[in-house]
Amino acid sequence: MRDFFPGLAGVAATKSHISSVDGQQGILEYRGIRIEELAAHGTFLETAYLLLFNELPTSSALQQFENDLRRHRRIKYRIIDLIKCLPEHGHPMDALQAAVAALGMFYPTPDVRDPEARYWSAIRLLAKLPTMVAAFARLRHGDDHIQPNDNLSYAENFFYMLFEQQPDSAVATMFDTSLILHAEHTMNASTFSGLVTASTLADPYTVISSAIGTLKGPLHGGANEAVIHMLEDIGSVEQVSVYLDQKMAAKEKIMGFGHRVYKVKDPRALILQELAQRMIKDEKHDSLLTIAHVVEREMEQRLGHKGIRPNVDFYSGIIYYQMGIATDMFTPVFAMARVAGWLAHCFEQYQQNHLFRPDQIYEGPHNRPYEPIESRGHSSSVT
Ligand SMILES: CC(C)(COP(=O)(O)OP(=O)(O)OC[C@H]1O[C@@H](n2cnc3c(N)ncnc32)[C@H](O)[C@@H]1OP(=O)(O)O)[C@@H](O)C(=O)NCCC(=O)NCCS
Known part of the structure; x- marks a missing residue:
């Protein structure tokens, strides 16, 4: 094998x-x-x-x-x-x-x-x-x-x-x-x-x-945009818990959390969170930053033990949003950097070039007969 x-x-x-x-x-x-x-x-x-x-x-x-x-x-x-x-x-x-x-x-x-x-x-x-x-x-x-x-x-x-x-x-x-x-x-x-x-x-x-x-x-750079949509959908600190419960029951990912490599809070998220706090001095009750803080706290209780914590995209969107940059421009700004x-x-x-040409494990059939078109009964779907 x-x-x-x-x-x-x-x-x-x-x-x-x-x-x-x-x-x-x-x-x-x-x-x-x-x-x-x-x-x-x-x-x-x-x-x-x-x-x-x-x-x-x-x-x-x-x-x-x-x-x-x-x-x-x-x-x-x-x-x-x-x-x-x-x-x-x-x-x-x-x-x-x-x-x-x-x-x-x-x-x-x-x-x-x-x-x-x-x-x-x-x-x-x-x-x-x-x-x-x-x-x-x-x-x-x-x-x-x-x-x-x-x-x-x-x-x-x-x-x-x-x-x-x-x-x-x-x-x-x-x-x-x-x-x-x-x-x-x-x-x-x-x-x-x-x-x-x-x-x-x-x-x-x-x-x-x-x-x-x-x-x-x-799942990559587009997450910063998705985070803002999520925070807007949540809408108020009172809704955070319900929202997270629903998403998790549906086995959906919470945007801006989790990372293939980090099992602690992403060091970039720490700096960006600090920047966001410096920028938004008077945090209003239901501002995106306040909701984000509650999401982070609630997520820590739910998934902190699995090492799922805020990544770079969780707070970056809030900063760009506050700067007046349109949400769908966040990922292009990421690309600029x-x-x-x-x-x-x-x-x-x-x-140090070596052409990438990985392998695969083929799991399909072999030696299938060529079926004449008149006798093909099945409907095809793209896989
Ligand atoms: C970034 C990401 C793709 C890394 O995933 P990964 O290393 O492949 O890990 P997996 O997707 O296999 O997740 C492992 C477990 O954690 C859970 N998990 C991971 N990220 C999660 C999230 N954001 N919300 C809820 N659960 C999450 C998975 O459901 C899985 O649970 P299980 O063990 O019960 O099956 C993933 O965390 C994710 O989709 N995050 C949201 C998108 C995001 O913010 N992307 C920006 C990355 S910088």
């Missing part, structure tokens, strides 16, 4: 130097540096640099990196036209995936192992993702696309492109911290799907569009 690991749980798919998770102690490190340190002292762009180049940048290296990114924030008018053509009710993650795939057609990468080509693809993807996300957010409502403002920081510029006004500096800093916390997380589903694509030596744009498609699902980690893994894969 061959070994079979559903969902590849516990199977090491690669050797990596990028990040590590200790799920028992709740420790996440990027290139050996704890996320608490990065969140307290760093910026998202320093973090992206660290993930991509293995070191925190010197001030001149950071300046060069930031300048390169600022110069590449604009997107071609044809990409804007493409985004305009997408259905306004379509999910923004689909729009982002399509726009990133199209981006690769404008910047062909004939040799993915060329360091120069890798650098510029990373710059373009990091710089242009926020522009594409903001463009879809506005164009779908018939508003004009707002050109990036080179005088603004990465976080400020995103808000400016989204809302036509700069955020106050506390909001920009919190948003930047949230991007740091979402930038990387070892071998999760979207990173793995990017890795599989990279192993075929597909270009970084294609790799990132694969990863975006995988991040969209509600995670692109740093995806790219780091993609480049690591190119350097």
Whole structure:
């Protein structure tokens, strides 16, 4: 009998130097540096640099990196036209995936192992993702696309492109911290799907569009959006208990809880919860944050013994909601941050490439006769 690991749980798919998770102690490190340190002292762009180049940048290296990114924030008018053509009710993650795939057609990468080509693809993807996300957010409502403002920081510029006004500096800093916390997380589903694509030596744009498609699902990045819908559905602290009982009786998952690796509270959730509390100073009786706190308390009683605790998506949505970002834009914002980690893994894969081609255990029949069409009585269904 061959070994079979559903969902590849516990199977090491690669050797990596990028990040590590200790799920028992709740420790996440990027290139050996704890996320608490990065969140307290760093910026998202320093973090992206660290993930991509293995070191925190010197001030001149950071300046060069930031300048390169600022110069590449604009997107071609044809990409804007493409985004305009997408259905306004379509999910923004689909729009982002399509726009990133199209981006690769404008910047062909004939040799993915060329360091120069890798650098510029990373710059373009990091710089242009926020522009594409903001463009879809506005164009779908018939508003004009707002050109990036080179005088603004990465976080400020995103808000400016989204809302036509700069955020106050506390909001920009919190948003930047949230991007740091979402930038990387070892071998999760979207990173793995990017890795599989990279192993075929597909270009970084294609790799990132694969990863975006995988991040969209509600069991992965889409959970932050689902959490807000859940908290809105619950509606009041008095309803929490009934809601959880019903969901659990129906064997449904509670969004924003549980993790394949963490058996304690996700360290990112701890920092994001603190940010949410700092942001929402006067917590009203039935505010989303208050309901979230009660959900967490009630869940601890119900499933804490199984190690099911809040993950990164539980509090991030509340922060974005408070910032005025539309719920369906939460996962694209996650992608804007995670692109740093995806790219780091993609480049690591190119350097130690081995095509992914796993095996399967076939459980179907063999040697079935070919039945003539006239004698086929059964109705078919897609499996
Ligand atoms: C993230 C997730 C897919 C990890 O799941 P996993 O490692 O495959 O674990 P399983 O789904 O097999 O769950 C193991 C057990 O815990 C339960 N469980 C896991 N997450 C749960 C949740 N969020 N709510 C209720 N029960 C949960 C399962 O029902 C299962 O119970 P059982 O042992 O009685 O069958 C899962 O926790 C989940 O679906 N969470 C909700 C979605 C979410 O927040 N995703 C974002 C992840 S960062």
